[in-house]
Amino acid sequence: MTAIAQTESGVPSSTDARPILDCRGLEKSYGDRRAVAGVGFEIAAGETYGLLGPNGAGKTTTISMVCGLLSRDAGEVVVNGKPLTPSSTDAKTAIGYVPQDLAIYPDLTAKENLTFFGRLYGMARVDIRQRSKEILEITGLADRADERTDEFSGGMKRRLNIGIALLHRPSLLVLDEPTVGVDPQSRNAILGNVEALSGAGMAVLYTTHYMEEAERLCDRVGIIDEGEIKAEGTRRELVAILGEHDHVSLDATGDLTGAARALASLETIAEATHRESGIDLILANASRHLPQILETVAQADAEVTSVNVVEPDLEAVFLKLTGKALRD
Numbered sequence: 033m034t035a036i037a038q039t040e041s042g043v044p045s046s047t048d049a050r051p052i053l054d055c056r057g058l059e060k061s062y063g064d065r066r067a068v069a070g071v072g073f074e075i076a077a078g079e080t081y082g083l084l085g086p087n088g089a090g091k092t093t094t095i096s097m098v099c100g101l102l103s104r105d106a107g108e109v110v111v112n113g114k115p116l117t118p119s120s121t122d123a124k125t126a127i128g129y130v131p132q133d134l135a136i137y138p139d140l141t142a143k144e145n146l147t148f149f150g151r152l153y154g155m156a157r158v159d160i161r162q163r164s165k166e167i168l169e170i171t172g173l174a175d176r177a178d179e180r181t182d183e184f185s186g187g188m189k190r191r192l193n194i195g196i197a198l199l200h201r202p203s204l205l206v207l208d209e210p211t212v213g214v215d216p217q218s219r220n221a222i223l224g225n226v227e228a229l230s231g232a233g234m235a236v237l238y239t240t241h242y243m244e245e246a247e248r249l250c251d252r253v254g255i256i257d258e259g260e261i262k263a264e265g266t267r268r269e270l271v272a273i274l275g276e277h278d279h280v281s282l283d284a285t286g287d288l289t290g291a292a293r294a295l296a297s298l299e300t301i302a303e304a305t306h307r308e309s310g311i312d313l314i315l316a317n318a319s320r321h322l323p324q325i326l327e328t329v330a331q332a333d334a335e336v337t338s339v340n341v342v343e344p345d346l347e348a349v350f351l352k353l354t355g356k357a358l359r360d
Contacts (some may be wrong), residue, residue: 187218286334
């Protein structure tokens, strides 16, 4: 059994290498429609895993099965080494779930909401008081603790929603599109909170309709479409699988024709073309090969004045795998 320790911030951290979440072969059908077909992935302590897919891809169904909110036709879910079943309270207690729809009571204050949910979690009153104070600080709502939440902005409600999910110190935080409809300031605060939690050792499962959020937050990404994981890995691994390359633009002076010819002869360069004021390159892992590139240009009697590297992003990978934009 995995031993769970507490960090100073109250975030549980695993003391061995076992993943916090391990789900395999998840399947779910609605009549003749197969919503999820054999989905599986795992998340380690301190890791943020992004589940990306267009609307109707199976993201929310998968998350609902992971959290035990929806029965699965097949597959298994293990949280902290404990199998999750409809009656497995230990595994469910290790999960903090932030749904797309707000799950707060508008006629209660922020503090009253935290107290109510803390009692549902079975927390002791003294722990609820202390932890609520911590959560209000974490979410930036300490000065609004005694205000009814129906007076809150959309962003403040979202932040409180995340705070409720963190109240019982879960090992796994599941966020289903947590920044939808929030103002830029609250969105940045939410992303900052997620980064801090992951950095403190919490495992995070994150879905979003904003590719820049996935680029910023996620250590690994699973791209899901039509109920199946089409590809999984870090951004670099996904790009490599698809054979995408980096684009390097060198502003330079001197013998650009000779420099481009010398660069094209390198095994690492897929393509080299010169223009009036520089050289354009296509290659894999450009940052690794920049020293060799600069040395080759210098030996060809040219001088580089600036370098711009454009790496392929998740958007390009996503479009190639699904044929759709993330928000489709």
